[in-house]
């Protein structure tokens with residue numbers, strides 16, 4: 001049982017405490033800042049973890065007891081103090097775009113939606129910093145910076161539906177992380193409300209002494225509620241170069257990426273798609289000679305995913321048949337020509353953008369890649385937020401889709417890729433792309449689609465696939481998440497992944513959240529049967 | 530302070546100190562040295578020199594069971610420092626100095642954490658690799674020591690801080706357990722747990738092995754220096770330089786002796802950076818210097834002369850520097866262009882200068898944040914103190 005499911009019996013005493021707390025919260029914050037209404041509780045009861053969605057097909061999830069909307073860090077502190085005193089769990093909620101169950105409500109707990117705390121407190125273009133409150137929406141922050149000729153350089157696909165606090169809490173990565181870093185690379189300092197209800201400020205990055213930024217970033221609301229962050233910003237790029245390459249194999253693509261990063265270049269985007277994802281990315285370039293569309297399972301899958309219709313439509317049935325036979329479909333896809341699309345976008349000053357572009361070109365030619373010109377890069381930029389919003393049609397067609405991103409060193413990357421595909425292959429149809437590269441290694445972003453005869457079968461298949469993938473990644477010595485966080489989705493495997501290192505977390509949790517009320521049950525969970 | 534002498538290690542039964550016997554039996558001959566002192570002086574009773582993670586873990590467990598305090602050192606100290614535990618043990622990590630493996634594909638090296646940055650760089654150089662620039666003041670510092678202090682003393686926009694190059698760690702926790710993390714350049718699996726070791730002077734565990742990013746050695750890099758009228762001008766130029774996408778391997782500024790001018794020196798790493806810098810400097814009319822004092826004081830003049838260790842390092846806005854520049858003639862600065870400047874100086878820093886720095890907004894190591902009490906609570910939880 002994971003800790004977010006309903007306990008068999010809820011003590012009357014706890015219920016009374018929760019009721020008392022809600023009354024106090026109303027009195028202290030005003031009625032417009034607290035709600036126990038069902039629609040409002042449901043709206044913040046879960047994030048976009050696909051498993052929550054699959055579970056909701058069979059049974060309604062138990063929501064929180066109430067939702068609170070603090071307007072200031074001082075109110076956050078007061079709520080935390082009251083909850084700690086009453087022993088009532090609090091789940092911080094940004095925009096709920098998390099895909100790991102990190103913001104899933106704890107039954108009879110409180111959800112704290114931080115989106116009303118959203119001011120840009122300070123924008124210092126000269127020193128290159130912005131201090132922004134945690135509830136600010138990513139898109140709106142970036143637009144504001146854009147007007148000042150600046151950029152944060154953080155572009156998660158979810159930028160329109162995620163907050164600064166959620167980014168920091170879940171260690172997010174944007175599409176241009178290769179140049180600007182992940183969110184942890186952007187943090188200068190943080191304002192945090194710890195579990196004792198105190199507002200604290202982390203020493204700025206670069207301070208001698210303990211590194212509290214690194215300990216709070218990624219803590220997913222379990223060590224403190226982030227109320228503001230000072231982040232580095234950059235001048236908006238003056239120049240961009242776009243390019244696409246068709247590389248002969250995945251390994252050849254790795255080689256280009258690795259050499260580029262190890263030579264010290266920082267392209268904004270360097271994105272390699274596996275053969276199936278190359279076709280899914282909407283590009284025509286990868287069609288091998290003699291690879292007629294009618295027998296191309298990748299082409300068929302793409303067509304079906306894009307136009308399957310509702311569950312009873314013929315397209316949906318065909319889609320379910322194709323992905324229901326995942327093992328066979330994966331085998332057929334494996335037999336496709338192995339060409340892969342590699343996209344690069346370089347930016348900065350003209351000199352920098354062009355010299356980085358030229359360096360990538362030299363490495364690409366070294367592996368006999370074919371230059372596809374600017375079009376693939378420009379196409380990607382124009383459509384970069386589209387793909388995520390296509391997911392709901394897959395659910396409507398009676399199937400599910402999820403993603404699993406991991407990271408490792410370059411030396412281990414090919415083996416990790418093979419192992420996770422092999423683990424997922426019997427259960428779901430799998431594809432991958434590689435979009436966050438470093439000198440020392442790279443992340444893999446697997447996307448998988450599966451189905452089942454009934455919702456409960458889908459859930460079983462979903463859980464089986466996840467367990468197999470996590471087991472495989474763990475056995476290969478990979479880190480189990482590169483930028484989506486842990487939440488509940490990986491919590492089963494984190495104890496094994498961290499081993500004795502977990503003692504550091506336990507000590508931190510005890511010190512920062514002595515009452516144990518901050519987002520309990522997330523990050524470390526129990527193994528599932 | 531008391532001077533102590535090292536006696537030949539004693540092994541075998543019948544030694545007067547049962548703790549030494551136990552440690553000897555566990556770690557092997559030559560790993561425990563009994564310390565004797567003049568009558569009446571008190572200090573640690575022995576020096577333990579484990580050479581593997583497991584040996585550190587065993588020693589830590591024995592010390593814990595026996596309730597004997599210990600102090601981590603990275604070289605046997607010639608004098609007992611004031612905080613040396615009387616009747617306790619020096620845990621000397623200097624023999625944890627092996628290079629364990631090099632991954633030439635991922636450009637990572639796995640090393641024991643008692644190795645010094647200077648020695649590691651020397652060993653890597655022989656195989657055509659580098660850690661990036663290692664300034665003189667970090668040469669003799671062990672990797673684990675840098676982590677314990679959270680050293681952020683490398684003035685390198687391109688390579689960043691040495692302690693940020695860690696992809697994975699192995700550490701022995703205060704209870705003697707061995708914690709290992711997985712090697713990857715980035716992750717999102719909760720807080721970055723090894724950060725619990727950073728800046729906490731081994732209280733939350735002793736780092737014994739690390740997995741580090743390395744680079745291929747490039748040809749000798751050109752050095753360029755400019756004269757600017759004061760700290761604020763140097764800072765502004767440095768910022769524009771970084772914003773133009775130039776990432777020098779080294780960038781450091783220093784006050785020019787006998788005036789208010791500041792010399793900004795960079796070591797370039799690519800030809801494109803060189804061209805961009807020349808254009809930028811010409812456009813702004815900054816005079817080139819033929820001497821590179823600031824770089825020389827960081828990396829030596831090539832004649833092997835070492836500078837003293839920094840006396841103070843702090844984060845400061847340029848205003849703070851201007852406020853104290855006259856009092857700190859040998860101040861050196863980097864992290865120019867970021868929200869804060871890092872400052873060090875080997876000149877003595879008196880109480881007034883320190884107060885001026887803080888008054889002008891600098892954060893010196895002793896400045897309190899709201900986290901001290903929480904840090905102590907973390908340590909107490911790890912050491913099992915209630």
Ligand SMILES: Cc1cc2nc3c(=O)[nH]c(=O)nc-3n(C[C@H](O)[C@H](O)[C@H](O)COP(=O)(O)OP(=O)(O)OC[C@H]3O[C@@H](n4cnc5c(N)ncnc54)[C@H](O)[C@@H]3O)c2cc1C
Nearest residue numbers: 094095096097098102156157163165166172173221226388
């Ligand atoms: C379509 C789509 C595309 C996506 N693309 C990307 C991508 O490109 N890159 C990427 O990194 N992620 C991506 N994600 C995942 C998600 O957007 C990120 O995890 C994001 O950081 C979550 O932000 P949020 O504000 O929605 O947080 P939530 O989902 O509300 O919360 C995430 C976690 O942080 C905690 N939390 C939220 N706010 C705070 C706070 N103020 N203080 C403390 N804890 C808090 C929550 O309790 C939860 O544990 C994508 C998601 C979707 C649905």
